[in-house]
Amino acid sequence: MANKFVLTYLVYLPVVLLLTLYVARSLFKNGRVFMLDIFRGKTEIADSTNRLFEVGFYLINIGFALRIMEVNGYWAENLYDTNQEVVETLAGKIGGFAIYLGIMLFLNLFLFMRGRRKSNANRMPRPVEPTAPALA
Amino acid sequence: MNLNLLAYLLFFPAMMALAVGVAQTCHRHGRPWMLGLFDNNDVLVDALNNILLVGCYLVNLGYIALVMAAWENVITIEQFVGALCQHIATIVLVLAGLHYQNIAVLLLWSHFKHRARIDHHQHQP
Numbered sequence: 001m002a003n004k005f006v007l008t009y010l011v012y013l014p015v016v017l018l019l020t021l022y023v024a025r026s027l028f029k030n031g032r033v034f035m036l037d038i039f040r041g042k043t044e045i046a047d048s049t050n051r052l053f054e055v056g057f058y059l060i061n062i063g064f065a066l067r068i069m070e071v072n073g074y075w076a077e078n079l080y081d082t083n084q085e086v087v088e089t090l091a092g093k094i095g096g097f098a099i100y101l102g103i104m105l106f107l108n109l110f111l112f113m114r115g116r117r118k119s120n121a122n123r124m125p126r127p128v129e130p131t132a133p134a135l136a
Numbered sequence: 137m138n139l140n141l142l143a144y145l146l147f148f149p150a151m152m153a154l155a156v157g158v159a160q161t162c163h164r165h166g167r168p169w170m171l172g173l174f175d176n177n178d179v180l181v182d183a184l185n186n187i188l189l190v191g192c193y194l195v196n197l198g199y200i201a202l203v204m205a206a207w208e209n210v211i212t213i214e215q216f217v218g219a220l221c222q223h224i225a226t227i228v229l230v231l232a233g234l235h236y237q238n239i240a241v242l243l244l245w246s247h248f249k250h251r252a253r254i255d256h257h258q259h260q261p
Contacts (some may be wrong), residue, residue: 019194026190030183084140088205091144095201102194109187116213 003079004086008071009084011086015094016065020058023101027108028054034112038119061104065097139211139216147220148204151227155196158231160240163189169242171251192234195200 028050037044071089074080080089163185170181203223210216 021191023194027187030186033179033183059222084138087141087144088207091201092205095198095205097198098194099198102191102198105187105191105194109184109191 002102003074003081004083005071005080006087008089009069012069012093013092015090016069016097017062019094019098019101020061020065023055023105024061026055027057031108031112034116038112040119040123057104057108061101064094064100068074068093068097137209139213140207140210143207143210143216143220144204147223148200151200151224152197154228155200155231156193158235159189159192159196162192162235166238166242169246173242173245196231199230203227 031053032046032050035111036043039046039049071080080086167181167185170185171178174181174184203226207223208219210219
């Protein structure tokens with residue numbers, strides 16, 4: 001009975017790569033608005049920064065996905081050869097990766113929001129304390 | 137021969153459809169709240185809403201898949217029904233908890249923003 005490692009990897013890799021692609025494109029397509037806010041409408045530097053962060057996002061996430069890909073924990077008396085084991089292993093790996101991607105997405109969103117808030121604070125004048133009206 | 141694969145075949149599409157439905161609901165009906173919180177800046181609100189929608193899909197896919205990975209061995213029909221119902225209940229309750237958390241965040245933020253606006257107006261002569 002052939003083992004099912006290759007089947008697992010053949011399903012895992014496309015799913016994980018497509019998920020990363022979808023999340024990265026969606027995040028940085030919508031994140032462009034935040035970049036424009038932070039860089040006050042200067043499109044070239046906003047787009048460049050956006051693209052840099054997008055490449056970094058792809059690198060770190062594809063790297064992590066490949067690191068966790070390997071299926072182990074099976075031995076001679078307990079071969080990895082049923083479809084149920086394939087489904088469960090895939091579910092565990094893809095599920096864990098999806099949650100990790102969600103954490104990365106929310107981290108990036110937090111950084112976008114923080115950058116926008118700091119940029120707005122630097123741009124708008126500080127609120128002046130109300131002083132007593134001068135008596136005529 | 138166990139019934140796990142059948143359980144997965146029923147469980148996963150049903151739970152994903154539910155998670156997508158709840159995420160779409162929050163996406164569509166949370167938008168007016170977010171417009172109120174961000175001063176009707178609809179470009180920003182749409183971008184933020186889309187990012188949150190993708191995040192919601194990801195996290196929901198993640199823990200539904202993890203529940204499937206941790207499923208116990210199911211052999212008889214009553215075990216099947218019991219395990220299926222128990223795991224569906226877990227997912228549904230987690231979805232409910234996240235949904236209420238979203239509503240709470242929107243309400244609290246709106247409350248503090250409204251308070252800040254009132255204080256600001258009170259300070260002006």
